[in-house]
Amino acid sequence: MADASQGKLIEFKGASLAVMTAYVRETDAVRLADAMHMMMGGMPDFFAGEPVVLDFSQLASVPDWVDWTAITSLLRRYQVQPIGVRHLPEHLHEGARRANLASLGKEGPSSERPIAKPQPPAPAPAPQPEPVAAPAPAPEAAPTVETPSAASGTTAxxxxxxxxxxxxxxxxxxxxxxxxxxxxxxxxxxxxxxxxxxxxxxxxxxxxxxxxxxxxxxxxxxxxxxxxxxxxxxxxxxxxxxxxxxxxxxxxxxxxxxxxxxxxxxxxxxx
Structure with missing residues (x-):
């Protein structure tokens, strides 16, 4: 008799994960290496294995080609684990895929995109009686709505x-x-x-x-x-x-x- 628990050896469930984002404004690996050395002071264990999504929305100029091997090797030298890309120009997606980087689109891994449920058709409106003219009511003062100030918000x-x-x-x-x-x-x-x-x-x-x-x-x-x-x-x-x-x-x-x-x-x- 088959073990009923075998079907539970692996399960897939949706989750929202906190993943660091690196905004990449340059794709030249040499210039990136110089910038990271100045930023991290040469400390190879600064990020200690943190996963990261590479965001290319702030590129100064779009290149024809990216050396993904050089960029991912540079990041891993500082113990950064690149897992995907977003806001990447379409012609660069294939190279990123070959470097085992997931294309995450604009939203990133922590976004939750609800699935729209089909709505039942609205019932046909019932026939309305002919409107009867009535005298216009006297104007009333608009109610005052108090907007909460920033000071009254929730304290972090x-x-x-x-x-x-x-x-x-x-x-x-x-x-x-x-x-x-x-x-x-x-x-x-x-x-x-x-x-x-x-x-x-x-x-x-x-x-x-x-x-x-x-x-x-x-x-x-x-x-x-x-x-x-x-x-x-x-x-x-x-x-x-x-x-x-x-x-x-x-x-x-x-x-x-x-x-x-x-x-x-x-x-x-x-x-």
Missing amino acids: PTLIVERPLRSGQQIYAKGGDLVLLAGMSPGSEIIADGSIHVYGPLRGRALAGARGDTSARIFSTNFGPELVSIAGVYRTFERGIPQTVAGRTAQVRLTGSDSQHTLEIIALQND
């Missing part, structure tokens, strides 16, 4: 971590701020969609505004990170921390316009 969640973060550990505050009360060691990583507050030594990698919030900031009472980032704008410290902020209370923020943001690191007064 804040993740508070009381224990120190050791080398190799990572914490991600999804959708809000991250407060780290005990500091962190070199080799650890903290990520937040909002701002980051570290009340102790900041020694690892800190990435604020992970989903593109350019108003996010990073605060630390003892500044000494390996890397800081806000909304994708990175800075590494291979040559050491600037003396004006090393070991001091400091903040990191973005300055400039949307097209040309720059990281600014300034010391803060404790008293």
Whole structure:
């Protein structure tokens, strides 16, 4: 008699997955390699195997051909696992497919596209009686609708971590701020969609505004990170921390316009 559980050895179910997106504005692998080296500071384990979708909606110019082998090899050198592409010009799809990259269209893997259900035909309208003229009612004042202000909206969640973060550990505050009360060691990583507050030594990698919030900031009472980032704008410290902020209370923020943001690191007064 066949085992009834054999049919359950594999199941396929729909799911929404959080996958990182890399906006590729250049397809030349050499130029990309230089840019990633400057961004990551040469750290080969920066992304630690994160899956990524390559988005080509912001290409400066559309090439006739892409060296997919060179690009995917470059990404895997930083432990990024490319799984698909979107907003890719039609003539480049075949090359991406041969490189084992799925074509995800415009929506990406986390989109949910509902299936439209056929609607029953509307019933024929019943015959209406002839309208009878009536005197127009006196005009009434329109009701006032109170629009809730931004201040009355839902406050983003804040993740508070009381224990120190050791080398190799990572914490991600999804959708809000991250407060780290005990500091962190070199080799650890903290990520937040909002701002980051570290009340102790900041020694690892800190990435604020992970989903593109350019108003996010990073605060630390003892500044000494390996890397800081806000909304994708990175800075590494291979040559050491600037003396004006090393070991001091400091903040990191973005300055400039949307097209040309720059990281600014300034010391803060404790008293």
